Structure formats: structure tokens, C-alpha cells
Amino acid sequence: MGKIYVVGLGPGSIDSLTLGAVERITSGDKNYLRTEKHPTVQYFKDKNILYKSYDYVYNEEEDFNKVYEYIVEDLIKESKKYEAINYFVPGNPLVAEKTVELLLNKSLEMDIISGMSFIEPMIELVGRDPIDGLKIIDGADFNSLMVDINVDIIITQVYNYRIISEVKLILSEIYGDEYEIYLVHNGGIKDEEKLHHIPIYKLDRIENIGALTSIYVPKMGRINKKIHDFNDLVAIMKLLRSEKGCPWDMEQTHESLRQYVIEEAYEVVEAIDNDDVEELIEELGDLLLQVLFHCQIAVDEGEFNLYEVTSDLGNKLIYRHPHVFCEKKVEKSNEVVYNWNKLKYAKREITSFSDKLKNIPRLPSLMSSFKVQEKAAEIGFDWNSVDGALDKVIEEYKEVIEAINDFGGGDRRTEEELGDLLFAVVNVCRFLDVNPEVALNRTVNKFIHRFEIMEEKSKIIGKKLEEMTLEEMDELWNAAKDT
Incomplete structure (x- = not known):
């Protein structure tokens, strides 16, 4: 050769x-x-x-x-x-x-x-020093994951309008239509160089796109910055926890933030239930804040850093998706879930069925009971149909009545029977493919909404709710149900 x-x-x-x-x-x-x-x-x-x-x-x-x-x-x-x-x-x-x-x-x-290279003529034309960061990307393979808003970007190989249009759509989604960039033709060729300083939306409106066309995207300025990426959030969180930051943020610990993780997760669920995209954006941000907050606390305490969290997650996703990364074939989503759990248990050296039940995280009680019942069903400890689960609800209901008659309220035995009733109701939910936590949360929201209507109607008739009899309030409740 x-x-x-x-x-x-x-x-x-x-x-x-x-x-x-x-x-x-x-x-x-x-x-x-x-x-x-x-x-x-x-x-x-x-x-x-x-x-x-x-x-x-x-x-x-x-x-x-x-x-x-x-x-x-x-x-x-x-x-x-x-x-x-x-x-x-x-x-x-x-x-x-x-x-x-x-x-x-x-x-x-x-x-x-x-x-x-084409880099030197480009930076000379746009008049920018690459010392603070410069990323070079092939336009033919361009995608949103390649974008870094905190460094300058040169996108090369944009030699036709199809590529230019695809690049434009991605840049617009991230930077916005009005963000100003540079389009360079024939950089380094004397008397033929052309520099266009334009907003992104005009990218595919410039003539003479060719083999020597490149795009220069300046990094986002620090002043009045409206777009932030993951690195920005990490930097903000680091500042908030520093001596120059916020006293409240500086005082927080993993333990003090526990309740907020739960609250933010529930608010994400509520946004999904409300089918409110803007609310979902905000609440997912709040939930992400909790992740970043705990990571920064861990860095400050010398426990772990963000890269350990992302690496652990990345390795887990690859390990538990052999059908994607190792060409192991699966056809149905339930096979994916089965393999996921099988690999998870193998990693944690969980072998017995009791260990599997103990491995269920300490979630709110409705969610925990749902998952425990799911695990029991995997080995056949389950009703044949929802009818058996419904009969169990009736049985537990009768035992609650007996406990109330025999022991009254506040007794541990009455409490136990009520727990059995709730557990039986959760089993019905599982058979009907309804998440009990979500269902109860929707009912709580529905109750609040109807109560709000009751208050509005009480104002119309000029009588406060606390001054009404139960029968009068019940009439308003029924009216609220009809609206």
C-alpha cells in the first residue's frame, strides 16, 4: 500500500x-x-x-x-x-x-x-476573539444537542438551502428568531468575501449559498440574558450557595429540602392533570432546581458532584436498555419493564420476593400500596378479576362498621380496619389501571373547585356558609356539582 x-x-x-x-x-x-x-x-x-x-x-x-x-x-x-x-x-x-x-x-x-483553516478568516471578519470559547460544528450533522449558548459557534458545511433551513429552525428554537448572527461567504478570498450580520429568521433568505458559506453564532451575553442552559443553572446555584449569595440558600441541607422535593413533584403532576403546558414548564423547572440544589449542597459538603449524578444516570439508562444499546430484541413495552426490573434487581443483588417488596421506596401510602400489590401480582397472588377486588372492598367496609360499633373512633383496631379498606380500594384502582394517588388528588382539586362555587353562590344569596345549616349547604353543593 x-x-x-x-x-x-x-x-x-x-x-x-x-x-x-x-x-x-x-x-x-x-x-x-x-x-x-x-x-x-x-x-x-x-x-x-x-x-x-x-x-x-x-x-x-x-x-x-x-x-x-x-x-x-x-x-x-x-x-x-x-x-x-x-x-x-x-x-x-x-x-x-x-x-x-x-x-x-x-x-x-x-x-x-x-x-x-477557514477559522482565522472568519474570526477576522466578525471581529471576535475566540479566547472565551469557540465551538466548530458540521452543519450537515447539526442538531440541538451540539449547541452551547455560552461560547461562540461556527457552523460550517452549510452549502445548500436545505441544510441552511434545518440549521435555522434549530437556532430559532434556542436563540429566538431575532437573535443576530453572521453569515460568511468566501472567507479568506480577497475581493470575494461577503459578511451578512442578520437575525436568524433571515438565514435562508440570503443569496449565493455555496461550498464556502459558514455561519458564526456569537455566544449569549451575560447582561440581560433571557436564555439559560444547564451550565447557567449550575453557576446560578453555586452563586446562591456562596458567601455572596442568599442566606436562606446557604443554610439549607439535604434534610431541610426533603419536603420541597415532594411538593414540586406533586405540582408537576398537577400541571399534567391540568393539561397546562406553561405551568408544566415552570413546575419542571422547580423540580430540576431541587436536583441542582442537592448537588450543590453535596459539592459544598464534599459528598459528590453533578458529574457523578449524571454519570450514574447515564450508565443506568444504558445498562437497563440493552434492547437499544446492545441490540437485544424486545417487542412490547411490558417486556421492557420486565427487563428493567430484572436488571435493577441483579445490580442490587436482590433475589427473594420479600426483598423486592422491601426495595419499594417509601412513597406516599397510596402509591406504596399500589406498587406492593403490583409486585404480589407478578407471582400470581392476585384476584382473577376486578370482581374479587370489589367484593373485598365490601368485606372490608363491613369490618370497618363492626370496628366502629365495637371500639369507636380513635382506636387502633378501627384504624387498622380503615387501612384495610383503603388498601382494598387501591387494589380496585390497580385492576382498572387507575393511579390512586392521581385519582385522589383530582378529587381533592374537584372538591376545592366545587367549594369555591358554593362560596360564590352563598354571596349571591347574601348568607355566609358558616351561618347555613347542613341541608342548605348540601343544596349549594348539589348545585355546584351541576355546573
Whole structure:
């Protein structure tokens, strides 16, 4: 196999060609270009130097990864024929060049001939110093997870309107339509450079998009910042817990915040029940705050850090989803749940059924009883149908009446029978695929709503609720039920 010289052609101007690049161009070895849509290719033409371009592959394949793979395989095949070949790419071979990345992963004899990248001309045009952070992204593979609002971003390979439009949609969702960015054409080519300073919504309205078009997205400013990412939240929480922060936040501990975790989780559920998207956004933020708060407390106490939490979660998700990450096949969602629990128990060395019951977290009693019954049902300790569960409710109801008659209120035995009745009702909920915690919460909200209507009606008739008889209030209650 021959040697492959990977050569950078610079940002565009022939004047930017390095001596090393010129030497390889005129070496007499076979020349291969990823694309001839680059101004320095004129140098080849002026010198009557032959070359082969891979532009035809882009026309035959829509998947860019397949394009790059084809080019690499063809280069390897060609290198086997000759003592040495030259492979020319725009800019610097080690900057945003997927084919070079793939070649470097192969066991090949290679030599990199560097060249000026497109980065230097871009930062000169937009007048920004990259010292505070600069991220370079391939527009052909662009997605929202690549965005970091706290550093400048260069998006390259945006050479057609389809890619530009997709990039625009993602940027608009994160930064907003009016956020101003730069669109650069022919950076580094004297007399041909064009710089457009525009809001994001105009991205796909600019003409002459081509192979040498790139987007420069400035980072979000710290002053009057309206958009925040996860790193911003971590920084805010760190400040609040510092000596320059909030006295209340500084005093909190894991124990003092326990109740808020529960409260915020319930408020998320309520937002879902209300089908209120804006409320859900707010409440999920409040719940996330609790996670960040506990992580910062842990950092301050030297217990653990956020990376340990995210790493533990990431590893758990991968471990418990072998059907996604290890190609283990499952067809139904109940198989996924079964495998999830099986893997969870294996990790925790839980083998007996009693251990499984004990492993259920200390949730509110309705939720705990629901989960305990689910576990019991897994080994067949269950009614055949909801009829058996309903009969059990009637049985427990009668035992409550007996306990009240025999022992009265406030007695432990009456309390026990009421607990049995609640447990039986939860079993009915399970059979009917109703979460008892959610159902009871909805009923509480419904009660409050109807009571509010009762108060409004009492004002209309000019009589306070506390001045009414039970019969009068019952009439208002029935009226509220009809509204």
C-alpha cells in the first residue's frame, strides 16, 4: 500500500497555499480532491495538473456519512495502486474534515500537510476573539444537542438551502428568531468575501449559498440574558450557595429540602392533570432546581458532584436498555419493564420476593400500596378479576362498621380496619389501571373547585356558609356539582 499525503488547500485564496501544499500539487503523484468547488483548484488548472474530484459522489448519495465512507474506501483502494497519492481538502485537514478523521482511524501510512483553516478568516471578519470559547460544528450533522449558548459557534458545511433551513429552525428554537448572527461567504478570498450580520429568521433568505458559506453564532451575553442552559443553572446555584449569595440558600441541607422535593413533584403532576403546558414548564423547572440544589449542597459538603449524578444516570439508562444499546430484541413495552426490573434487581443483588417488596421506596401510602400489590401480582397472588377486588372492598367496609360499633373512633383496631379498606380500594384502582394517588388528588382539586362555587353562590344569596345549616349547604353543593 502506498502513502497518502493529506493536504490542506487553505480557506480559498491561492495566496494562502503553503509551500508544502504547492510541493505536493507539483509532485507528480496522483491528485484526489474531496471537492473541486474551491478557488485554489484554479491553481491546478493554470498549471495543467490533473486531478480526480469526488464531487460526483455527493450527487449519487444523500447520506453524507456514506459519501465520506465511499471517499475513504476509494482512497485506500487507489493508494494500493501507487507508491504515493495526494488527497486535497479545503482549509486545514484536521479542522472539520470527516474524511480525514475516518482516514486517521485506519492503519495507513499517512502524512498531513497543514494549511490555514477557514477559522482565522472568519474570526477576522466578525471581529471576535475566540479566547472565551469557540465551538466548530458540521452543519450537515447539526442538531440541538451540539449547541452551547455560552461560547461562540461556527457552523460550517452549510452549502445548500436545505441544510441552511434545518440549521435555522434549530437556532430559532434556542436563540429566538431575532437573535443576530453572521453569515460568511468566501472567507479568506480577497475581493470575494461577503459578511451578512442578520437575525436568524433571515438565514435562508440570503443569496449565493455555496461550498464556502459558514455561519458564526456569537455566544449569549451575560447582561440581560433571557436564555439559560444547564451550565447557567449550575453557576446560578453555586452563586446562591456562596458567601455572596442568599442566606436562606446557604443554610439549607439535604434534610431541610426533603419536603420541597415532594411538593414540586406533586405540582408537576398537577400541571399534567391540568393539561397546562406553561405551568408544566415552570413546575419542571422547580423540580430540576431541587436536583441542582442537592448537588450543590453535596459539592459544598464534599459528598459528590453533578458529574457523578449524571454519570450514574447515564450508565443506568444504558445498562437497563440493552434492547437499544446492545441490540437485544424486545417487542412490547411490558417486556421492557420486565427487563428493567430484572436488571435493577441483579445490580442490587436482590433475589427473594420479600426483598423486592422491601426495595419499594417509601412513597406516599397510596402509591406504596399500589406498587406492593403490583409486585404480589407478578407471582400470581392476585384476584382473577376486578370482581374479587370489589367484593373485598365490601368485606372490608363491613369490618370497618363492626370496628366502629365495637371500639369507636380513635382506636387502633378501627384504624387498622380503615387501612384495610383503603388498601382494598387501591387494589380496585390497580385492576382498572387507575393511579390512586392521581385519582385522589383530582378529587381533592374537584372538591376545592366545587367549594369555591358554593362560596360564590352563598354571596349571591347574601348568607355566609358558616351561618347555613347542613341541608342548605348540601343544596349549594348539589348545585355546584351541576355546573
